[in-house]
Amino acid sequence: MSKIEFHEITLDDKAWMDARFQEDDRNACEYTFANNFVWRKVYHVEVAEKYGCAIIRFEEEGVVMYSYPIGAGDRKKVIDELIEICREDEPVERSRQGADAYMVSGTVFDPGRPERL
Numbered sequence: 001m002s003k004i005e006f007h008e009i010t011l012d013d014k015a016w017m018d019a020r021f022q023e024d025d026r027n028a029c030e031y032t033f034a035n036n037f038v039w040r041k042v043y044h045v046e047v048a049e050k051y052g053c054a055i056i057r058f059e060e061e062g063v064v065m066y067s068y069p070i071g072a073g074d075r076k077k078v079i080d081e082l083i084e085i086c087r088e089d090e091p092v093e094r095s096r097q098g099a100d101a102y103m104v105s106g107t108v109f110d111p112g113r114p115e116r117l
Helices: 011-024 033-038 075-088
Strands: 046-050 053-060 063-066 102-104 107-109
Touching (some): 011 053, 053 075
Antiparallel strands (some): 046 053, 053 063, 102 107
16 A cells, blocks of 8 residues: 655645545535645645545644545545554544544544444
8 A cells, every 4th residue: 555645735736626625515614725725834734635535634733633535536545544654654643432443634433444434
């Protein structure tokens, strides 16, 4: 499994990110290019596109967090990679769901319960 390659959000990301946001239509400020671009320095916003989804990584008070995969692509594959990244590289917020459940931008992902994805 290859890792998701994140980079700092730039104006060059607007077109492909807007396309993913339109596919998803979440209607929340966290799911707009402008919001993420404006706050990029404060929250160290980085983005990536993988499996037809946009993924946003940001940091708040030393905690690295990820958005739920955005767009019509294969969200389960993205989530599987995010969980692997968390296991290997980064501190992860464990939830009360159990030792293998991970918090990704407010949503709990439990690898033992794929039906929840």
